[in-house]
Amino acid sequence: MAHSPEVIQELTDKTKIIRQNILRIFEASRMGHCGGTMSLVEIVTALYFHHLKLDPKNYDWPERDRVVLSKAHAAEAIYAVLPEIGYVPKEALDKYYCYRSPFQGHADRWCTPGIDYSGGSLGQGLSFASGMAQAEKIKTAINPPDLHVSAGNMLRSIMSFNPLYRVFCIVGDGELHEGQNWEAAMFAGKYKLDNLICIVDYNKYCISGPVEQIMPLSPLDEKFKAFGWWVKEIDGHNLTEIVDTLDLANNLYGDGKPKCIIAHTVKGYGIPVWEKVHMHYGRAEGITIALKEGREIYG
């Protein structure tokens, strides 16, 4: 399903605002997980501004789509989105890392409206997302949706059949080294969690070097496929591809397969100095130069 250029243009404009917000976060905090945050911008923009079922007035809506940010160190990407939805005031952007701030160092369900999972200890998010997806299955089994329809509109009703909510899980590539991810992959495959969509932010770099050197992951697609997942690889900075693939994954609901979207991204995307050194964590002098550069590009 192709999208109109207007939709894509609108989302592209949003990514600019999100990048501005991220710059504002870093300008106030003078430090942060910049690389993994910048590589996520297009993905979270497509999710929050096009895809997710959510209620801007009620972040706790029971039927909202869940987002589990397993790579919780990249919470800045979602922190930059939340004020745009209206879950937190925009001033909170200046309070990243601060005491009593809604924007804690790592994503924290307890402190931040709109965060569904407290992460930070890597490799657990996919399990949590699987648990939430399984909860949806149990809820639906206990209270089945009303499918009683006349023969005439049967087809339409089947096509519009949706889960109570979907669960989107964003995992980093480095954290896929954690064995627990594969326990979760096995679990999701077993329980046919087609309401679970895992997005791998495949930016190819860990803290201390290229993922393939530290501990090779490839072939990543075959790994997920072996556990019974539907897998698609995309360019994680191409909004058209992201939006189309998310739609496709949605439309495949009912096939009994958890979905994995492997998004090839660039660490530090959008800020040339960060892209060049695959910056993981910026601070002090380095971040000042990068932020100056960022402001020149994004205003």
Added chain:
Amino acid sequence: MVKFNKYVQIGPPAGTPAATQAAMDKLVQKYNNIVLVLEDMAMPFELDWFKKNAPERIVECGVAEANAAVIAGALAAEGFMPFVFGFTFSAIERAYNQIRQSILIDRFNVKLMARDGVWGDLGVSHDIVEGIGCTRVLPNLVILNAADVVEAEKAFLAMADYIGPVYFRMEYSAPNPMRIFTNDYPFEIGKAYTIKDGKDATIIATGYLVTEAIKAIDILEKDGLDVGIIDMSTLKPLDEEAIIKAAEQTRAIVTAENGTIIGGLGEGVAAILAENAPAALVRVGVEDEFAQSARLTSEKDELKDLFGLGAQDIAISVKEAIAKREKFKLTRKK
């Protein structure tokens, strides 16, 4: 009120299928959000009920405890009350960080039932000494440990009524405890129960060791000593008030637990005593070593002597505590 009915009868081990089954019978009627999160360990309770009436509420994770703990956290986040069952070494220690990150930080309503304690037939891997110590340090976690079948059932029901994470420590492998409590025993999370008051010393025991403490009192009675017993069924939060009161009354405290004395009940009591009511203290427990297999009752008795967990050991420790009190010149409240 409950009578101190010592030596009434020897019952089945606390927290056995019998006790949990009886409690679960009541719970499935009361709560319709209970989910069993299995780790290839058959739940000792109501599995058949769930299979028959609510198969969708059985979530089998296989031998993957780390995943299972997080799955349980997520199910709780969605409003369910997951029960996880396993051994301490697997369900708790294998998934330690997962419990911390994905259950405790957000206080998810997960009930962790795990077998703990040194006497066992399964050997050093499965019979755990450090269960209390390794969990007591975790914020947001309530730790319960029942002394007999009646208390196990009541603690189980209270655990379900409490909204938040609980570690229910089960000493399946310990010898059969006495039937200590009658059905009108008013169990409450966080409240220690004074089984008997004494003026010469107080034993603060938990789990199976309450039985040994009761036997120890009989031994000490013959020596003319009036010794009290407190059943510390909630290991976290500890009932400070009861500990301070006992310390002021007797100034000689003995703690007794089925596990290592490092980080366990004894250390918890020691901290409260040191800060609030100085008293002579002797800790009964395993002295910084691992467990061993023991199948026959006679062998279990041998292990009891080896680890120094029997009534005789407790009685000796009480005398030691009293001697210390005299040495430290601590005076009792009149």
